[in-house]
Amino acid sequence: MAGQAPRTLFDKIWDSHVVERMPDGTCLLYIDRHLVHEVTSPQAFEGLSLAGRAVRRPDATIAVADHNIPTTNRRSGIAEEDSRLQVETLEKNVAAFGVPYIPVLDDRQGIVHIIGPELGLSLPGMTIVCGDSHTSTHGALGALAFGIGTSEVEHVLATETLPQRPAKNMRVEVNGRLPAGCSAKDIILAIIGRIGTAGGTGHVIEYAGETIRALDMAGRMTVCNMSIEAGARAGLVAPDETTFSYVAGRPFAPKAEALDRAIAYWRSLPSDPGAAFDQTVSLDVSDLVPMLTWGTSPETVVPITGRVPDPDQFTDPARRASAQRMLEYMDLTPGTKMTDIPVDVVFIGSCTNSRIEDIREAARIARGRKVAPGVRALVVPGSGLIKKEAEAEGLDTMLKAAGFEWREAGCSMCLGMNPDKVPRGKRSASTSNRNFEGRQGPGARTHLLSPAMAAAAAIAGRFADVREFS
Amino acid sequence: MEKFTKLTAIAAALPMANVDTDKVIPSRFLKTIKRTGLGKYLFDPLRYNPDDGRENPEFVLNREPWRKAGILVAGDNFGCGSSREHAPWALLDFGIRAVIAPSFGDIFYNNSLKNGLLPIRLPRQTCEQLMADAAMGGNARLTIDLERQVVVRPNGEEISFDIDPFHRHLLLEGLDDIGQTMALAPAIDRFEERRRREWSWLPSTTGA
Numbered sequence: 001m002a003g004q005a006p007r008t009l010f011d012k013i014w015d016s017h018v019v020e021r022m023p024d025g026t027c028l029l030y031i032d033r034h035l036v037h038e039v040t041s042p043q044a045f046e047g048l049s050l051a052g053r054a055v056r057r058p059d060a061t062i063a064v065a066d067h068n069i070p071t072t073n074r075r076s077g078i079a080e081e082d083s084r085l086q087v088e089t090l091e092k093n094v095a096a097f098g099v100p101y102i103p104v105l106d107d108r109q110g111i112v113h114i115i116g117p118e119l120g121l122s123l124p125g126m127t128i129v130c131g132d133s134h135t136s137t138h139g140a141l142g143a144l145a146f147g148i149g150t151s152e153v154e155h156v157l158a159t160e161t162l163p164q165r166p167a168k169n170m171r172v173e174v175n176g177r178l179p180a181g182c183s184a185k186d187i188i189l190a191i192i193g194r195i196g197t198a199g200g201t202g203h204v205i206e207y208a209g210e211t212i213r214a215l216d217m218a219g220r221m222t223v224c225n226m227s228i229e230a231g232a233r234a235g236l237v238a239p240d241e242t243t244f245s246y247v248a249g250r251p252f253a254p255k256a257e258a259l260d261r262a263i264a265y266w267r268s269l270p271s272d273p274g275a276a277f278d279q280t281v282s283l284d285v286s287d288l289v290p291m292l293t294w295g296t297s298p299e300t301v302v303p304i305t306g307r308v309p310d311p312d313q314f315t316d317p318a319r320r321a322s323a324q325r326m327l328e329y330m331d332l333t334p335g336t337k338m339t340d341i342p343v344d345v346v347f348i349g350s351c352t353n354s355r356i357e358d359i360r361e362a363a364r365i366a367r368g369r370k371v372a373p374g375v376r377a378l379v380v381p382g383s384g385l386i387k388k389e390a391e392a393e394g395l396d397t398m399l400k401a402a403g404f405e406w407r408e409a410g411c412s413m414c415l416g417m418n419p420d421k422v423p424r425g426k427r428s429a430s431t432s433n434r435n436f437e438g439r440q441g442p443g444a445r446t447h448l449l450s451p452a453m454a455a456a457a458a459i460a461g462r463f464a465d466v467r468e469f470s
Numbered sequence: 471m472e473k474f475t476k477l478t479a480i481a482a483a484l485p486m487a488n489v490d491t492d493k494v495i496p497s498r499f500l501k502t503i504k505r506t507g508l509g510k511y512l513f514d515p516l517r518y519n520p521d522d523g524r525e526n527p528e529f530v531l532n533r534e535p536w537r538k539a540g541i542l543v544a545g546d547n548f549g550c551g552s553s554r555e556h557a558p559w560a561l562l563d564f565g566i567r568a569v570i571a572p573s574f575g576d577i578f579y580n581n582s583l584k585n586g587l588l589p590i591r592l593p594r595q596t597c598e599q600l601m602a603d604a605a606m607g608g609n610a611r612l613t614i615d616l617e618r619q620v621v622v623r624p625n626g627e628e629i630s631f632d633i634d635p636f637h638r639h640l641l642l643e644g645l646d647d648i649g650q651t652m653a654l655a656p657a658i659d660r661f662e663e664r665r666r667r668e669w670s671w672l673p674s675t676t677g678a
Contacts, residue, residue, distance in 0.1 A: 042503035059674035082501035149555035149581035198547040254671040262671040436492040
């Protein structure tokens with residue numbers, strides 16, 4: 001439109017989905033894709049039943065169980081009663097409301113944020129929601145994707161819309177050539193370390209710059225996945241040739257002439273030159289060192305060459321007190337070299353890092369080596385299809401020969417809702433997204449890091465600098 | 471949703487920043503298919519001794535008179551983390567109807583509004599004053615008047631707060647916003663029609 005002010009990628013997706021603008025600025029936003037899982041949906045379906053409402057657009061909705069399901073002996077069902085009830089409730093609800101569902105024993109089953117992009121259900125320019133905060137993952141495709149609560153799940157099921165107030169625009173520009181040993185996970189940990197867990201609150205983050213452009217889709221998804229750990233409900237990467245070639249050929253993606261029309265539209269989405277951002281942050285990664293966390297908040301990052309910080313270095317009394325509590329929970333002594341900290345459990349998986357690229361990285365480090373005695377190491381692919389692909393490449397054989405356990409797809413040890421848990425007091429090197437107290441099980445001590453760094457920790461029996469493993 | 475108009479209650483201070491939703495209610499308690507009964511799990515990691523499951527006598531909600539607290543005054547970034555609506559459900563089931571903090575996790579903030587739990591953003595210094603009030607316990611109740619958008623301190627001082635008019639209206643009337651949106655069905659129909667024309671490439675989930 002001539003004379004229109006330059007707009008960001010977020011503005012464009014937002015504007016194209018406004019059904020109605022209310023006087024106070026709240027917009028009724030149309031939702032293109034609704035992903036449903038077993039944990040945050042039962043009360044929403046119950047609400048629909050009680051009000052006698054139907055699902056407005058079953059054809060925009062898809063359901064899968066991921067949080068509760070075991071990652072071994074899948075065929076013998078779910079032993080934990082409350083977990084089984086949640087999955088059975090989902091199955092009953094999707095049948096009653098006519099919502100498409102991917103069954104637990106289907107090869108396409110997996111973590112909801114893995115299978116959306118993998119199946120071509122998540123596409124550029126879309127609005128995508130799910131009752132899970134890591135919905136931000138899908139933003140890597142150039143879609144506006146954000147997590148919602150159960151009341152909002154019910155709202156979307158009933159109306160295919162959500163009343164929302166527009167977020168602010170934040171641009172995180174990442175430049176520099178990513179050094180060997182570093183990955184997308186190290187980039188996003190460095191960003192969260194810089195801006196803090198509330199740095200993106202109220203904003204949607206657009207990740208830009210040459211380093212982001214050079215990332216493959218798996219890496220972009222890892223970055224966008226942890227936007228919520230920086231407080232932002234959504235992360236975005238402008239769609240480009242990397243995106244289009246990723247999307248082409250996926251089962252649900254448009255094909256042939258429809259794909260051409262879609263791509264022509266997607267090319268109009270990147271932020272206009274001169275578009276205004278409320279905040280801009282720049283990061284040069286040329287000198288980045290592999291990162292990991294030491295505390296119980298994702299912002300507590302430190303390079304692998306670093307040491308456990310001393311709480312006295314924080315001048316703010318609240319931050320000092322919080323650091324003290326974290327060190328106590330994590331059972332760490334200030335000044336300890338990160339590479340001197342032993343690990344008990346290694347988890348490679350979750351919606352952050354369970355794609356084929358992540359498993360290849362882990363296998364590259366594991367190949368011809370052995371998991372250290374006393375360390376339990378799990379590799380959990382993000383979907384049944386990733387599992388098959390990894391097996392076709394022989395990655396499972398390599399990992400198993402090194403002493404890793406090779407599992408079925410699911411959320412697994414990310415969040416302690418299924419049999420995979422970190423025991424109380426044990427220290428975990430985890431490729432997941434949250435190191436909150438008790439996240440991987442009551443009393444579990446979680447350190448976040450990349451798949452290569454996690455594999456290196458499994459081999460060394462302590463945190464190790466993956467750059468020494470090539 | 472229960473209406474929120476005016477509340478006078480005992481306030482409990484939780485002077486910690488970044489209280490994440492896993493602290494409000496750990497994920498192992500999310501395996502429910504109901505909204506009720508979650509109050510006993512509220513703040514489980516802080517409230518109970520991990521070794522024997524007994525109450526931690528130091529924790530504010532385990533002490534009189536704050537066992538009956540109806541308002542929570544917390545630190546920065548309260549409710550960061552997951553999208554679980556079980557967090558506001560657990561707070562409400564315990565009896566807390568309002569949380570006052572300098573800032574909130576975005577999803578928690580929204581989830582609270584949908585459930586009649588009022589999240590109030592006030593500057594950090596003000597929150598610290600209110601925490602000091604809260605420490606006085608039963609003799610120092612706080613009042614929250616949503617109609618007038620003020621928090622009234624025990625000394626009578628009024629502190630005004632912001633909330634968007636849309637949610638204020640829903641809270642005051644106890645309205646279900648799905649019903650409100652359904653009244654806009656014709657606009658949604660028109661939008662969908664236009665999209666079918668312009669975005670005919672958009673795939674449905676019913677056939678790959």
